Amino acid sequence: MRVTFPHMGMTWVGVKHLLAEVGFDVVVPPPITRATLELGSKHSPEFICLPFKVMIGNYLQAVEAGAEAIFMLGGVGPCRLGYYAEVQREILQDLGLQVRMIVLERDNFVGEIYQAVKSIGKKIAWHKLLPLVRFCLAKVAYLDRLEAQLLRERYGERQAGSCSQLLARAMQLVDQASTWTELKHVQKDIDLHLQHILLPAAAGPALRIGIIGEIYMLIESAVNFGIGERLGELGASVSRNMYGSTWVREHLIPDWRAFFNARRIARHCRPYIGQRVGGHGFESIGYAVEYARRGYDGLVQVLPLTCMPEIIAKSILPTVSRDWQIPILTVTLDEHAGEAGLITRLEAFVDMLLERKNLRAGGKSYAPSFGS
Ligand code: SF4
Numbered sequence: 001m002r003v004t005f006p007h008m009g010m011t012w013v014g015v016k017h018l019l020a021e022v023g024f025d026v027v028v029p030p031p032i033t034r035a036t037l038e039l040g041s042k043h044s045p046e047f048i049c050l051p052f053k054v055m056i057g058n059y060l061q062a063v064e065a066g067a068e069a070i071f072m073l074g075g076v077g078p079c080r081l082g083y084y085a086e087v088q089r090e091i092l093q094d095l096g097l098q099v100r101m102i103v104l105e106r107d108n109f110v111g112e113i114y115q116a117v118k119s120i121g122k123k124i125a126w127h128k129l130l131p132l133v134r135f136c137l138a139k140v141a142y143l144d145r146l147e148a149q150l151l152r153e154r155y156g157e158r159q160a161g162s163c164s165q166l167l168a169r170a171m172q173l174v175d176q177a178s179t180w181t182e183l184k185h186v187q188k189d190i191d192l193h194l195q196h197i198l199l200p201a202a203a204g205p206a207l208r209i210g211i212i213g214e215i216y217m218l219i220e221s222a223v224n225f226g227i228g229e230r231l232g233e234l235g236a237s238v239s240r241n242m243y244g245s246t247w248v249r250e251h252l253i254p255d256w257r258a259f260f261n262a263r264r265i266a267r268h269c270r271p272y273i274g275q276r277v278g279g280h281g282f283e284s285i286g287y288a289v290e291y292a293r294r295g296y297d298g299l300v301q302v303l304p305l306t307c308m309p310e311i312i313a314k315s316i317l318p319t320v321s322r323d324w325q326i327p328i329l330t331v332t333l334d335e336h337a338g339e340a341g342l343i344t345r346l347e348a349f350v351d352m353l354l355e356r357k358n359l360r361a362g363g364k365s366y367a368p369s370f371g372s
Pocket of ligand 1: 051080081215216279280307310
């Protein structure tokens with residue numbers, strides 16, 4: 001059976017390896033482009049959140065490339081993710097596509113995969129499954145660590161664009177690695193290159209900016225216009241609170257570090273919000289406080305239009321901003337958003353942060369961060 005799944009940043013590298021190793025023929029959807037977005041938007045309800053539309057675009061392009069079944073995550077709680085798969089299934093049926101939807105619910109993740117494998121007449125060797133899952137997670141976790149480092153240090157790249165090129169190269173190599181030894185070689189190779197493309201970090205960044213918001217919009221740079229990269233190019237060291245592998249550690253695999261981290265973030269939320277609101281609205285508040293406590297200069301919240309959890313977070317963030325004296329820019333994106341407008345807003349935000357920092361340090365003059 002030829003199977004596919006929606007894109008979400010670089011997680012495809014691990015998902016592809018896992019599904020191929022348990023016996024499926026895998027069709028990775030083409031990279032997300034404007035065409036994906038237009039196709040998805042055309043066949044989706046107008047006011048559904050953007051990730052839904054992009055996923056429909058992914059499915060249609062993958063089905064065109066031969067996919068017969070789709071793996072999709074289920075969800076619970078007061079957020080639309082819980083009914084994404086059901087609505088998407090109906091849309092595909094209405095389009096007359098003979099495609100099977102396999103929904104992986106969080107509490108029966110392995111069981112659902114087992115059933116799907118069984119349905120194609122194959123068997124999972126249980127003793128191999130755990131090491132396989134560990135290896136797939138290690139692939140994605142390495143790419144996430146590399147991306148996090150590049151977001152933090154891109155401001156010091158010797159040549160514009162070299163960090164993004166390195167990440168793209170790493171993604172290709174990690175995708176090709178099929179053993180732990182190969183994966184370690186890739187890591188060594190990439191680390192070596194990294195030393196050549198970054199300036200020594202002696203001067204430090206002009207600004208430190210944290211990015212918070214809805215998980216899909218944070219992870220999928222094809223829909224957020226590479227917001228982290230753009231801020232790095234403007235001279236900021238950027239931290240993001242969410243990656244694909246951290247989500248897996250927090251939700252699918254018991255991990256003590258993730259557990260204690262989540263508890264700390266929940267404590268930060270207490271003065272502002274008493275309960276979870278679905279999606280990652282709660283985490284957006286908690287990480288806003290976390291970054292403020294760590295002395296960041298500003299925050300950017302990224303959300304898709306009509307995302308309920310992030311709209312709730314957005315209404316609380318001005319209070320966090322006032323309490324912690326930290327400026328917060330909210331960026332709402334949908335299929336009509338344009339890159340030029342976003343870059344202008346980011347440039348203005350970075351300039352405001354630089355001026356504010358300069359004034360707080362007692363300085364008078366102010367040097368623009370771009371345009372030179
Ligand atoms: S978190 Fe927001 S964007 Fe994501 S599925 Fe839920 S409502 Fe949609």
